Amino acid sequence: xxxxxxxxxxxxxxxxxxxxxxxxxxxxxxxxxxxxxxxxxxxxxxxxxxxxxxxxxxxxxxxxxxxxxxxxxxxxxxxxxxxxxxxxxxxxxxxxxxxxxxxxxxxxxxxxxxxxxxxxxxxxxxxxxxxxxxxxxxxxxxxxxxxxxxxxxxxxxxxxxxxxxxxxxxxxxxxxxxxxxxxxxxxxxxxxxxxxxxxxxxxxxxxxxxxxxxxxxxxxxxxxxxxxxxxxxxxxxxxxxxxxxxxxxxxxxxxxxxxxxxxxxxxxxxxxxxxxxxxxxxxxxxxxxxxxxxxxxxxxxxxxxxxxxxxxxxxxxxxxxxxxxxxxxxxxxxxxxxxxxxxxxxxxxxxxxxxxxxxxxxxxxxxxxxxxxxxxxxxxxxxxxxxxxxxxxxxxxxxxxxxxxxxxxxxxxxxxxxxxxxxxxxxxxxxxxxxxxxx
Ligand SMILES: NC(=O)C1=CN([C@@H]2O[C@H](COP(=O)(O)OP(=O)(O)OC[C@H]3O[C@@H](n4cnc5c(N)ncnc54)[C@H](O)[C@@H]3O)[C@@H](O)[C@H]2O)C=CC1
Ligand SMILES: N[C@@H](CC=O)C(=O)O
Ligand code: NA
Numbered sequence: 170x171x172x173x174x175x176x177x178x179x180x181x182x183x184x185x186x187x188x189x190x191x192x193x194x195x196x197x198x199x200x201x202x203x204x205x206x207x208x209x210x211x212x213x214x215x216x217x218x219x220x221x222x223x224x225x226x227x228x229x230x231x232x233x234x235x236x237x238x239x240x241x242x243x244x245x246x247x248x249x250x251x252x253x254x255x256x257x258x259x260x261x262x263x264x265x266x267x268x269x270x271x272x273x274x275x276x277x278x279x280x281x282x283x284x285x286x287x288x289x290x291x292x293x294x295x296x297x298x299x300x301x302x303x304x305x306x307x308x309x310x311x312x313x314x315x316x317x318x319x320x321x322x323x324x325x326x327x328x329x330x331x332x333x334x335x336x337x338x339x340x341x342x343x344x345x346x347x348x349x350x351x352x353x354x355x356x357x358x359x360x361x362x363x364x365x366x367x368x369x370x371x372x373x374x375x376x377x378x379x380x381x382x383x384x385x386x387x388x389x390x391x392x393x394x395x396x397x398x399x400x401x402x403x404x405x406x407x408x409x410x411x412x413x414x415x416x417x418x419x420x421x422x423x424x425x426x427x428x429x430x431x432x433x434x435x436x437x438x439x440x441x442x443x444x445x446x447x448x449x450x451x452x453x454x455x456x457x458x459x460x461x462x463x464x465x466x467x468x469x470x471x472x473x474x475x476x477x478x479x480x481x482x483x484x485x486x487x488x489x490x491x492x493x494x495x496x497x498x499x500x501x502x503x504x505x506x507x508x509x510x511x512x513x514x515x516x517x518x519x520x521x522x523x524x525x526x527x528x529x530x531x532x533x534x535x536x537x538x539x540x541x542x543x544x545x546x547x548x549x550x551x552x553x554x555x556x557x558x559x560x561x562x563x564x565x566x567x568x569x570x571x572x573x574x575x576x577x578x579x580x581x582x583x584x585x586x587x588x589x590x591x592x593x594x595x596x597x598x599x600x601x602x603x604x605x606x607x608x
């Protein structure tokens with residue numbers, strides 16, 4: 170190895186993740202030089218305001234507002250600004266100029282991945298993105314490299330640290346969504362606009378990325394059905410606990426085979442899910458993430474750890490940088506993205522799962538029969554039913570668990586229930602995680 174060689178690294182963004190990447194890159198330059206076979210010189214950090222206060226002390230002379238100029242003088246560009254614009258234009262510029270790019274930007278990859286990978290392939294540059302899914306957890310490289318010789322059936326888990334932190338506090342501290350989000354933001358977990366977290370857009374983007382790699386199929390982010398956690402009430406959390414569950418926001422990506430035709434397709438979705446309290450996913454606390462991968466030969470694998478946080482995510486970014494630098498020094502082609510399977514995508518209404526439906530109903534005879542009739546008419550089979558009188562005594566609460574039903578049938582059923590005279594209100598609909606890691 171020739172550590173006297175130097176490669177130039179430009180950093181875009183010095184927020185929660187970027188400031189930690191810069192600090193570690195400066196503090197551990199000797200160790201990185203040994204591992205990469207070249208000195209990784211941080212030549213500049215592009216920010217919006219060079220005088221802004223920062224959590225980490227970094228040499229002021231590194232800061233610039235001229236991102237384009239910085240990029241054009243670099244061998245590697247680390248993009249940690251977030252958002253689509255100007256990240257898209259800057260990453261495009263970097264790749265087109267032949268620089269390898271490391272990014273943690275799932276929004277950018279989910280919306281513009283194919284065009285960026287195409288530019289990278291055309292010019293022989295590399296685009297690395299381990300930090301974009303699961304923060305510090307190695308999951309992109311295992312899917313792209315270690316499992317490239319296997320057939321993946323399902324990727325399922327918790328992929329957003331902010332919402333896991335919030336739901337965890339709603340269970341354990343009986344805290345509100347708003348207060349928990351404030352703390353998650355202070356901890357550096359949340360996106361610049363936390364709507365991305367709580368409405369499930371961030372998890373949707375991650376699901377699109379995971380499904381694309383796992384099934385060798387371009388899965389557009391718009392085909393991933395999404396429901397966030399803003400509709401989850403303290404009452405639903407209490408009901409979940411009474412029924413031996415916890416509520417988790419899950420991303421579920423699976424290969425499904427039509428039993429009649431044998432045709433395979435991909436389904437990807439994100440929604441709050443009732444997880445049995447003794448399931449491993451129920452023990453994933455705080456900002457942690459956990460992702461199960463089920464594959465034909467390897468069987469079930471679980472990836473667990475810090476899914477958000479500045480310094481934790483910096484680990485994944487720097488791992489990519491060292492890999493990229495080694496390839497740069499050693500030469501040779503990097504890994505290509507293989508989207509050759511090109512499977513069709515399952516329409517959201519055809520996805521099957523189990524549900525739990527909570528209803529406020531009139532406390533009078535004949536109600537159960539009316540409700541049961543709606544289930545029968547919509548071909549949704551009842552697995553469990555529990556009725557209790559509401560604390561105000563004015564009505565009854567009915568919680569019904571279903572056998573597996575399609576999303577389409579479920580939506581029609583919920584609408585019909587809402588219009589049934591005995592039903593005062595449909596208070597909650599949650600999907601239920603099935604046997605093993607299935608949903
Ligand atoms: N915070 C976390 O736990 C994780 C974040 N990510 C991703 O990493 C990226 C960065 O996230 P954070 O560090 O949390 O964001 P942040 O909001 O804390 O930092 C963003 C930085 O980029 C700079 N920036 C934004 N727009 C700019 C522009 N137009 N020109 C120049 N500078 C600009 C900001 O001034 C700030 O320094 C995002 O893509 C995020 O989704 C990924 C995994 C975990
Ligand atoms: N906002 C994201 C950050 C990491 O991807 C999250 O909370 O998971
Ligand atoms: Na990761």
